[in-house]
Amino acid sequence: MIAVMTGTETEDDIPFGERKTVTDFCYLLDKSKQLFNGLRDLPQYGHKQWQSYFGRTFDVYTKLWKFQQQHRQVLDSRYGLKRWQIGEVASKIGQLYYHYYLRTSETSYLNEAFSFYSAIRQRSYYYQVNREDRPELVVKKLRYYARYLVVCLLLNKMDLVKILVKELSEEIKDYTQQFNTEDQLEWNLVLQEVASFVEADPVVLLDDNSSVTAISCRLQDGCVPPLEQGMVVGQLVLTDALIIGNSNSQVKFSELTIDMFRMLQALEREPANLATQTSKPGILEPTEKPAKRENPHKYLLYKPTFSQLFTFLSASFKELPANSVLLVYLSATGIFPSVNSESEGPFDFGGVLTNSNRDVNGEVIQKRSQSHKEMHCLHPGDLLPFTRKPLFIIVDSTNSIAYKNFTNMFGQPLVCLLSPKVYPKCVQDQSQRGSLFTLFLYSPLLAFFSVCGLNSVRQELWKSAQEFLHKVDHDIGQMIARSQAIDQAFLQFFGDEFLRLLLIRFVFCSATLRLHKVFRDAQSFPESYPELPKQDMVENSILQKRILKMATLLDVQNMFWDDRVEPY
Template sequence: MCLLYNVIVDSSTMLSKSPGCLEMKKSTGVEDTARKCKSITIKTKVKIIERLYQSENKLVLVSSFHAALYIPVVLYCTTILRTEFALNEIMSSGGAEDDIPQGERKTVTDFCYLLDKSKQLFNGLRDLPQYGQKQWQSYFGRTFDVYTKLWKFQQQHRQVLDNRYGLKRWQIGEIASKIGQLYYHYYLRTSETSYLNEAFSFYSAIRQRSYYSQVNKEDRPELVVKKLRYYARFIVVCLLLNKMDVVKDLVKELSDEIEDYTHRFNTEDQVEWNLVLQEVAAFIEADPVMVLNDDNTIVITSNRLAETGAPLLEQGMIVGQLSLADALIIGNCNNQVKFSELTVDMFRMLQALEREPMNLASQMNKPGMQESADKPTRRENPHKYLLYKPTFSQLYTFLAASFKELPANSVLLIYLSATGVFPTGRSDSEGPYDFGGVLTNSNRDIINGDAIHKRNQSQKEMHCLHPGDLYPFTRKPLFIIVDSSNSVAYKLSASDPEFYPSSYSAYAESYEDGCEDYPTLSD
């Protein structure tokens, strides 16, 4: 504590002597806080820390230079203070602090540090850009490293943490849930289905080991909400893995948990959780493609490509000219069955662009790291962006990012499942902006769920994605699938020779001999 006191006082003294530093309130001053730390109780210290965290965004009383210097000091000091206060608070309940071995004190301190560090890194994932494939990899690697250390640490020192820290099972479940979320989001960014299996493993462990079973006994609604969110995330992973039997069991358990939650706590989110149940029930009913085998039993087929199930190439077909590297899967239909931010159309399409999951432990290294050179090479799934009801600017941003990072000799796929926007009246010209298009997200009112407000012909639909909006991206190989009531607009535009840039001629000529019946974009 003395060392910490000196750090705080030295930092505040350095700041007070710096030019341009304004006087701060005593309630948020580090020197005043350090002075109080000498004599106040543990509970009061915790309140001071909470006050400091609440005040972090208010430390603009100093110039930008001094604020940049002061805030890291507060963050560093409050992290150490919180660790020490938690240590003293928990350990003092088991006896005198002097009777606690130094090794056990260090174990609890290290655990508190790893736990706090993991939360900081996990929260930082929200600030990472959703587009681009390179900026986020190093950050994900560091986050995985910390959570791996934290998970192993609590396994190796479980007895000490139970006795001295008071580690509860729901806290272990929360760590496992965060790791499952990491694997799931890594799957979304890499399209590697093996990470879905890893997410499923951690989510299954939480359920099998009943990590959240004691949450309902505590009078803390926020803990119950964490449990409900865990169920919702687990259901999404099971849907993506086609584990429908598990999904049905989870939905039943989630329904019971929501009923108990709404009965015990008079909360405002009761309607929202009931809506979650309705969405997943409708999704389960709408999604599966079922066939009957010889035994008249239902078999749920997967849309993913099996390693041994790839169709053979026809004689004369050329291989290796182009490969699908990136895909934008966009869902913006009104009143469509969905769960979370995944419509049925998006769900089926993303599976059609993936291979069946494989065992990650035998195929891949730790996320964020490169594969070993001695491991057999395998074809990667195309990278995908899943955009649920994006605005026009969001769609264009992701499209531009995909276009920029598209490798040579690769194809960009755009799948549009959206409500059609039709032209209002006939136009003198028949250009790429005169046939209408599909709707992107907007805040405008919708009549009866699907009717679009009409505008004058002179005013183009502001939130409409016209075929002409895609013209700049045809400089690279582009494949478009439009599932809409106005998909004909893209077919008419694609029949225009100006739709295809001269760069397509080289690819077209290479396919003429071997693929005489190769479909065009307008087919």
């Protein structure tokens, strides 16, 4: 216990009630640190093991936060409580909410993290840490900024992101000048990564005042075409999603590539209270259930080793409830077979590289002979054990085609959506800002603008194009529902809103690229397992007319073939 005393005052001279206040505060502070540090030891996979531990941690931090509010005067005078210490508690509560959001996919907790981070800045809790002459305290401040930026990016608060980047830049400059540290390059890299993330969207949306407006691509009410009356679909629900990324060429921030970031948002609903979010921090009980149906639970795995990936897959598979779907999204470099194999099994066509060829200790593994396969390559055969339950796979890779050689051994619903193997050069040049294929699944309108070379658009035109796209989505939904040739696996997934929208966007992407004049090579078109019927879907004449009408609306009809489309 630390007490601040002046003159001849001794600890015995301090009233018992005030001494008890300081003692209770110290207990809560120590307990909160123990529990917070213990979170690092919890397994990141699985649903059940961490729930009770998070609950206890939230409970202690709730008491600590309210205690320091109720007894601030005593803690200031008797404990010497400083504002940066209050900021540290608030920052850890923000981290708790952020990690709870990652484990539950409920954006209400992301809003709560924003609320605490926002209060730290508005109340200047870290304002005077530079005067303490302790570099470790300034690092706490810089890390707070980095975490705040991640939350703002996830909430599409781009105006605030730009302000925070400027403030962080000034803080890093002051930090390196004052302490002459060796980590300046690391912090400058953080700035570069955030700036690249902000600039990653290929299209800028301008309002009436020519100011840039943020675009939210989370699922919103009314944006998913409803099922046709009487349509028989499966009752499957997307419950778990593994979002896996390994791309050194892509923009990334905080172990999150731009493609992972986009897929994360594509599998979430828009927070109901985002527009009215206040900056007043409060404690939201982590056991509270949102009013709407929950988002699928997501694991974010950046450059996982095979053993790590297999562990997460196994844990998710084990806990998958009945009538539930596991989605696996792979955004990674393609690995091709080094020698021709006499067999054509699920391990003979290569796969995707989830991690570089380094072991867990960072030592370079000796180059294997050509007869051996890459250790961290995920082959289609590696996923076969998990096809015992409904499995939805998205592969964005130069060797996505390897997953077309799949086998549905157990008769459960199984679909693979596969990116093009190659892109035209003009599209390859933009690959650092994310894959065009994932962009179509995330925001088909952004992707359509991008593939047409439109870098900026007025808000009024965007709204008109969005309304037209909703009609196109409805048409595609009807095509899927009424097709006599479509594989039943697609219909079994069609009952879930997230999967329905992904399937519709996949068809729109395939049809658009087939009509676009730049995409001439068949390898530049997406594929799927099982195959979609071309005449009913991706080469459907009605859909092609809709795409040409969209192009006319945007005045880019010269970029599409119209002689392939039957006249009205």
